[in-house]
Amino acid sequence: MATSARSQTQVYELRVYEIGFFRSADVLHTYFENALIPALNRQGAKNVGVFEEMGESLPKKVYLLIPHKDIVTFxxxxxxxxxxxxxxKDADPYLTADQATIPFNRISTSLVHSTKEFxxxxxPNSAGIYELRIYESHNEGALKNKLRMFEDEFSIFADAGLNMVFYGKNIYGDHMPCLTYMLANTDLNDNKEGWSKFVNHPRLEEIDVHGGIQR
Known part of the structure; x- marks a missing residue:
């Protein structure tokens, strides 16, 4: 888990590509691999992630996570x-593709600003699945309390074997006001076991009581 000693925060650009029904996302993945991610790496953006949803939910979605140094870098x-x-040159097949070739209907973008606590x-050293979670609040005050509660829970996530990838407050996008975080684990069974340990952790009730937060 990250520690408070690392003071430089980041801005995460989270793009969601909504893939059209019965369309292959191969063109998009080729663009990411051959053109976009190498170019972002040259800009200094490291650990760019590409994810697809598990299961058969439609429309299919592809997620692109880009860590930026700050908002100006973004x-x-x-x-x-x-x-x-x-x-x-590398992106030309994608940038010049006609509408019939592009597999997605739209791109939704959110910006998440990390906190000094994470x-x-x-x-992660090894991960088979990633879990993206978004918590909406009814107003900004409730979100502030929710952020404080989550920061108290970082050690509980670690104890439960739920590895935090990133965490922060959304500063742009849908579902505002909200916070977003991502967890990593080896497989679904380990993820399920981790959440069982989390919800039964002896410190969790103490945090909820003193934080006054509705879960």
Missing amino acids: QDSERKLFDDETYL PELTV
Whole structure:
């Protein structure tokens, strides 16, 4: 788990690509692998993640997670892409594709600002599944309390074997006000076992009582 000694926070760009029915996402994955992610790496964005939902839910979604150093780095990123000749060459099949070739209907984007309590994305040593969770609050005051409660629970997540990948407050996107975090585990069984340990952890009730938060 990240520690408070690491003071540099990050801004996470979370894109959700909604794939059209019966469309293959291969074009998108090829673009990510051959053009976009290498270009983002050249900009200094490391540990870019691509995820697909498990199961048969429709419409299918592909998630792209980009850690930026700060909001200015995020704002400059697209301009730098189109100033990058290598990117333009590698991305040409995607950028010049017609509408029938592009597999997604739309892209939704959220921005998440990490906190000093968990400032940087942490890459797990081994993970078979990732769990993305979004907690909405009814107003900004409730979200502030929710953030404080979660920060008290970081050690409980670790005790339960639920490995935190990133965590933060959403500063742009849908479902506002809200916080977003991601967990990693080896498989569904370990994930289920981890949540069982979490909800039965002896410190959890104490945090809920003193925080005054409705779970």
